[in-house]
Amino acid sequence: VNSPDFDSAVALCLDYLTQINVRTIFVPWRRDPHPDHRAAFQLISRAKKTHHKIIEYPIWLYELAESVDAPLKREVSAFRLDINSVVETKRRAIGAHVSQITGLIDDDPDGFRLSEQMLANFAAPFEVYFEEIQ
Template sequence: MPTRPAALLDLPLRPASYAATLGPTAILVPHPDDESLGCGGLLALLRQAGQPVSVTLVTDGRMSHPNSMRFPPAARQQLREQELRLALRELDVAADTLLTLSLPDGAAPHHPGQPGFEEAVATLGHWLREQQPRTLLLPWRRDPHPDHRATYALARAALPLLAQPPRLLEYVVWAWQRAAPADLPQPGEAQGWRLDINSVLGPKQRAIEAHRSQLTDLIDDDPTGFRLGPDMLAHFAQPFETYFETSAS
């Protein structure tokens, strides 16, 4: 079994019924598959409780297999977005209002002044005003992937555009596998807790499996292409998900 950081494990466990208290929820997804890995269980529980869920996909997902000729960039983007829609269907999340920012995979802007940052913030702010979520799910601020950190930065920049900021829950993806001590929550930085998702592990696993391009040889002409390995996937077969809660102010 892979090593699991204690900071992600030794946290209070909240029951599945807690999901219903989060109300209408929006999620920002750096790449297709992050929604299923990081919080697929919570999304399924929200839908079981009748809470609406809306989704924004931040990057175009093109860099998972950058050397594929059979799936050139536009085809990779289309495939990965299709996989996201299939995964959302497994979680009973409607994809008809999916917002796609199509920022460059691996190079999403982090700071004001970088190309595309202000435009993405404005689009996110408009979308959040339309959705009016009570809770916003976004990647853990120091999740060890640049696009995850960029997604967090874009969200924080958009929040001042809202009259009523939502509750913020940060989910972890790459921190399970790659976090250095400084990447993990520091004392007093955030309130961490785990959510019991045992009852929806089936839908979560089916949602993960919908991302076939990241799990199989579907794109088989790029030997350097990305694949989620067994050690990484084991973190997301656990009967709980880990969240960190912070203030939107």
């Protein structure tokens, strides 16, 4: 976000969104504790136009967030999407990311592995999304 290339990335993103005529954009929760996820939200929020609907989804919110990262009552409305019919496919997709669920990467002191609790969150038969209250 504080990179000299960020404005160029915003312009490229806006061009792409315009070309493919996007109406709805899914992006990580704006205050997700992961810096890349926050940057993705900033990119989309700067590139979007008024006709774009932004739907945010929490990733690390339940495991690493502090209270200031949580959604505010008048900020967004939350909803659940039933994914029971595809939850096993989702579990297999997450399982394919061995660098995030095993000790495959062992030379990065800042590296991480998805915890059992985090994996349990992803195994729920629903997903939670946030839509900004206008």
